Amino acid sequence: MTETDTDIDPTTTTETASTDALDAALESFEDDGLDGYNYAYLDEHTKREVRRAVLKAIALPGHQVPYASRPMPLARGWGTGGIQASLSILGPEDTFKVIDQGSDESVNAANIRRLATDTAGVATTTDTTEADVVQTRHRIPEEVMTDDQILVLQVPVTDALRKVDSSDAANRRRHAHRNYGKMWVHLYENVVEWGEINIASRYPTMVAGRYLMDPSPIPRWDVPKLDHADNLFVFAAGREARIYAVPPHTEVEPLAFEDRDFQVERFPDQSCHACGSTDTYLTEVETDDGRRLYTCNDTSFCLKRRDDPELPKDHHLDRDGVDWGPGTPDIEEEAGAVAGDDGGPDADSEAGDDPDAPVAEQGGDRA
Amino acid sequence: MSVLEASNLTKVYGDGCPVCLEQTGDRAGTNQCPECGSVVACADVDLSVEEGEVLGIVGESGSGKSSLAEMLALEPDADGRVDGSVRYTNHEGNLLDVDYETRHDLRNEHISLVHQHIRDGLELEFTGGGNVAEKLLSAGWRNYEDVRERVRSLFAETEVPPARMDDPTHTYSGGMQRRVQIARALANDPEVVVLDEPTTGLDVSVQARVLDMFRRIQREEDVAAIVVSHDLGVIRLLADRTLVMRHGRVIESGLTDRIMEDPHHEYTQTLINSVI
Numbered sequence: 001m002t003e004t005d006t007d008i009d010p011t012t013t014t015e016t017a018s019t020d021a022l023d024a025a026l027e028s029f030e031d032d033g034l035d036g037y038n039y040a041y042l043d044e045h046t047k048r049e050v051r052r053a054v055l056k057a058i059a060l061p062g063h064q065v066p067y068a069s070r071p072m073p074l075a076r077g078w079g080t081g082g083i084q085a086s087l088s089i090l091g092p093e094d095t096f097k098v099i100d101q102g103s104d105e106s107v108n109a110a111n112i113r114r115l116a117t118d119t120a121g122v123a124t125t126t127d128t129t130e131a132d133v134v135q136t137r138h139r140i141p142e143e144v145m146t147d148d149q150i151l152v153l154q155v156p157v158t159d160a161l162r163k164v165d166s167s168d169a170a171n172r173r174r175h176a177h178r179n180y181g182k183m184w185v186h187l188y189e190n191v192v193e194w195g196e197i198n199i200a201s202r203y204p205t206m207v208a209g210r211y212l213m214d215p216s217p218i219p220r221w222d223v224p225k226l227d228h229a230d231n232l233f234v235f236a237a238g239r240e241a242r243i244y245a246v247p248p249h250t251e252v253e254p255l256a257f258e259d260r261d262f263q264v265e266r267f268p269d270q271s272c273h274a275c276g277s278t279d280t281y282l283t284e285v286e287t288d289d290g291r292r293l294y295t296c297n298d299t300s301f302c303l304k305r306r307d308d309p310e311l312p313k314d315h316h317l318d319r320d321g322v323d324w325g326p327g328t329p330d331i332e333e334e335a336g337a338v339a340g341d342d343g344g345p346d347a348d349s350e351a352g353d354d355p356d357a358p359v360a361e362q363g364g365d366r367a
Numbered sequence: 368m369s370v371l372e373a374s375n376l377t378k379v380y381g382d383g384c385p386v387c388l389e390q391t392g393d394r395a396g397t398n399q400c401p402e403c404g405s406v407v408a409c410a411d412v413d414l415s416v417e418e419g420e421v422l423g424i425v426g427e428s429g430s431g432k433s434s435l436a437e438m439l440a441l442e443p444d445a446d447g448r449v450d451g452s453v454r455y456t457n458h459e460g461n462l463l464d465v466d467y468e469t470r471h472d473l474r475n476e477h478i479s480l481v482h483q484h485i486r487d488g489l490e491l492e493f494t495g496g497g498n499v500a501e502k503l504l505s506a507g508w509r510n511y512e513d514v515r516e517r518v519r520s521l522f523a524e525t526e527v528p529p530a531r532m533d534d535p536t537h538t539y540s541g542g543m544q545r546r547v548q549i550a551r552a553l554a555n556d557p558e559v560v561v562l563d564e565p566t567t568g569l570d571v572s573v574q575a576r577v578l579d580m581f582r583r584i585q586r587e588e589d590v591a592a593i594v595v596s597h598d599l600g601v602i603r604l605l606a607d608r609t610l611v612m613r614h615g616r617v618i619e620s621g622l623t624d625r626i627m628e629d630p631h632h633e634y635t636q637t638l639i640n641s642v643i
Contacts, residue, residue: 177468181505185490185497188504191511192494192533257511 080238381405423606
């Protein structure tokens with residue numbers, strides 16, 4: 001087409017000229033691409049600021065550390081905190097995975113992954129075991145994470161106490177003095193109303209016996225995974241400009257009464273319709289013809305299970321029987337017994353409703 | 368042996384000046400300093416409460432009763448300057464100087480306050496049971512059934528129908544809310560209970576029942592109490608000894624019977640004669 005430049009025909013000239021200009025513009029865009037940007041999008045001062053906050057958060061497990069949250073190329077509340085933390089941690093050799101509520105394929109997850117590839121030049125993966133850094137919204141992967149991995153969680157609400165008192169000043173004072181009586185009353189009233197503690201997500205947890213932490217809107221299913229894990233958990237909130245962390249091998253205990261145990265979601269008699277798993281967190285989906293199906297929420301692990309239904313969650317580790325949340329081989333029976341024992345007909349019917357609840361709440365949190 | 372002892376308690380709202388204390392009080396006939404305008408809520412108050420004793424504090428509105436009660440009950444108050452000392456038998460040092468955490472512990476398990484205003488003392492959105500349970504949970508109770516049992520027995524003791532314990536507190540009647548406050552104050556078996564105007568807003572028959580209930584529990588548990596009221600009837604019914612306050616000063620003190628039958632100070636005489 002470019003040879004026609006010498007032609008005198010006015011119509012073709014204008015046409016080609018405009019195409020040319022567009023092509024050239026596009027090309028120049030491709031060329032400089034990210035020339036104007038710093039490595040990993042954020043400037044060095046910001047990354048240093050975020051890393052400093054992360055280090056402080058690690059030193060004070062569960063404590064909310066303020067940091068200078070920057071505007072990001074997407075709206076606050078859509079994972080801006082997680083992105084800042086991830087981009088500050090990532091290096092060119094790293095492999096990055098992004099999960100949005102269990103799925104690698106959502107638009108938000110894909111865009112965050114692409115931002116990291118474009119600006120930080122990292123490789124991406126959907127396989128949890130291959131990632132160095134995993135950014136996630138509302139889930140902790142089913143596969144056991146190791147001590148060379150970091151899980152970055154996006155956090156919409158940083159303070160567990162906000163549920164019981166909207167005053168952040170009063171809540172900061174409570175944290176300072178480990179005064180969590182109000183939260184206990186909330187749990188007490190929960191048991192009064194429901195017969196058990198019925199908090200679908202954002203379950204209040206004590207970290208290292210000191211700070212009460214909002215573990216972000218992960219389902220209760222994932223809360224036990226925080227306890228004495230091998231990996232580092234970084235919780236980052238962009239809108240609220242707070243970072244907190246659970247370092248490896250830290251005691252994380254969900255609040256519960258001695259005689260009203262913390263319980264994970266129960267899926268009686270259900271298994272994933274795709275891979276048949278019964279030891280994963282399931283979500284209920286409705287098909288076009290109105291049927292209700294249960295399916296694994298963690299899609300990448302579900303795909304692996306479809307190839308090998310017996311694949312354990314710690315298949316990639318040298319040791320087995322690793323304690324990683326409910327349903328891992330060692331504690332499966334015990335967990336089953338708990339659900340069966342104190343449940344009774346009431347609890348069971350509630351459990352039937354449960355899978356909906358956390359999902360609905362998570363959806364609301366994003367907005 | 369006294370459980371709680373206060374000496375030289377003084378509280379001044381405002382900037383204060385060197386003549387504040389001289390220019391106010393009973394003789395001056397005001398609690399506001401004519402020089403600088405500061406309000407001397409109370410000054411130079413000495414008192415002590417023995418184990419199992421009830422001390423009454425009576426006086427007209429603005430005489431400094433509530434300020435005094437709040438200081439004794441470790442209520443945090445950002446305004447005003449505080450002076451003097453409060454000694455408590457299970458604590459070394461001046462209660463007015465304790466840090467947040469000690470104050471929290473003392474208030475939770477040792478010295479309770481029944482507030483004059485319901486909203487200061489209760490979380491109306493919580494259930495009545497939850498309000499009482501908060502005290503227990505803050506003190507480290509972690510067994511749900513134990514908490515329920517204790518709350519139920521406190522409700523029975525303070526004569527609130529236990530069937531209502533899981534209803535939100537704002538659905539309770541005024542008398543029930545007052546009882547829940549008392550149940551809450553007694554939850555951790557404190558050494559001292561401070562009641563600030565325990566009958567405010569209650570009709571006479573309910574007043575009588577609440578006071579009877581409190582007097583019975585106070586005797587059974589042998590808890591020391593400080594009752595602040597403008598109502599001589601309340602004081603006569605509950606208090607063993609009484610302080611009479613006016614313009615921020617204690618103008619007369621003694622056995623309640625003596626004060627009622629043989630008031631020495633002119634103001635006390637007026638007060639007793641004006642009871643309808």
